[in-house]
Amino acid sequence: MIAMVPAIDIGNFLGDDPENMSTALQLLLLLTVLSLAPAILILMTCFTRIVVVLSFVRQGIATQQMPPNQVLIALALFLTFFIMAPVFAEINEEAxxxxxxGDINQDEAFEEASIPLKEFMAEHTREKDLALFIDYAGMEQPETIEDIPLTAMVPAFAISELKTAFQIGFLIFIPFLVIDMIVASVLMSMGMMMLPPVMISLPFKILLFVLVDGWYLIVESLLLSY
Incomplete structure (x- = not known):
C-alpha cells in the first residue's frame, strides 16, 4: 500500500508578486529566529554562568546524575529569567x-532591543575579551556601547562568562577536595587500599553541603554576581 503524500502549493511564495515574496521572506526569517532562540538565550544572557556553576557543584559533590540534568537546566533557566527580568522588561517597553x-519598524525595533542587551553584556564583559574580537575584525574602536556590534559583543561576553564560571567552580571544588584528601589519607593509614575513597567521602560531602545550606549559598552568590 502506497501512502499518499499531500501536495503543498508553494506557487504563491515563488510567484512574481512582491507582496507574496515579502511574506515568504518574513516567514523564513521568523523560522530562523526561532531556531536560533536557544543559542541567543544561552550566549546573550546569564544562563551560561549559572548552568556551568551548577554543573561544577554536582561534579564537586560527585553525585553522578543527582540532581538530574533536567533539574539543573530548569533551575538555571528560571534563575536566568529572574535575573534578566529588568532587561526583558526594558526590551518589551522600548522595542x-x-x-x-506600529510606532516603529523592524529595524528600529531590533536596534532598540539590542541596546539593553548590549548594556547588560558590556557590564559583565572583560575589556580584554572584547578587544580581542574588535582587533581581529579590524573594527574601529567604538565610542559608545551602542556602537559595538553584536558579532563582537556576544562571543566576548560568552568567554567572559565562562572564565567567571570556572573561577567560581574552582572555589566550589576546594572544600570537597579537602574532604577527599582527608578520607583518602585516613583509609591509607588504616591499610584499606582497595576501598574507593569516593564511597566513603560522598556521605560526608553531602552532609557538609546540607549543613552549610549549599544550594542557598550557591544561588545567592550567583545572584550577587550580577
Whole structure:
C-alpha cells in the first residue's frame, strides 16, 4: 500500500508578486529566529554562568546524575529569567510594544532591543575579551556601547562568562577536595587500599553541603554576581 503524500502549493511564495515574496521572506526569517532562540538565550544572557556553576557543584559533590540534568537546566533557566527580568522588561517597553503598535519598524525595533542587551553584556564583559574580537575584525574602536556590534559583543561576553564560571567552580571544588584528601589519607593509614575513597567521602560531602545550606549559598552568590 502506497501512502499518499499531500501536495503543498508553494506557487504563491515563488510567484512574481512582491507582496507574496515579502511574506515568504518574513516567514523564513521568523523560522530562523526561532531556531536560533536557544543559542541567543544561552550566549546573550546569564544562563551560561549559572548552568556551568551548577554543573561544577554536582561534579564537586560527585553525585553522578543527582540532581538530574533536567533539574539543573530548569533551575538555571528560571534563575536566568529572574535575573534578566529588568532587561526583558526594558526590551518589551522600548522595542516590542512600540513595534506591535506600529510606532516603529523592524529595524528600529531590533536596534532598540539590542541596546539593553548590549548594556547588560558590556557590564559583565572583560575589556580584554572584547578587544580581542574588535582587533581581529579590524573594527574601529567604538565610542559608545551602542556602537559595538553584536558579532563582537556576544562571543566576548560568552568567554567572559565562562572564565567567571570556572573561577567560581574552582572555589566550589576546594572544600570537597579537602574532604577527599582527608578520607583518602585516613583509609591509607588504616591499610584499606582497595576501598574507593569516593564511597566513603560522598556521605560526608553531602552532609557538609546540607549543613552549610549549599544550594542557598550557591544561588545567592550567583545572584550577587550580577
Amino acid at each position: 516590542l510594544t512600540p513595534f506591535l503598535d
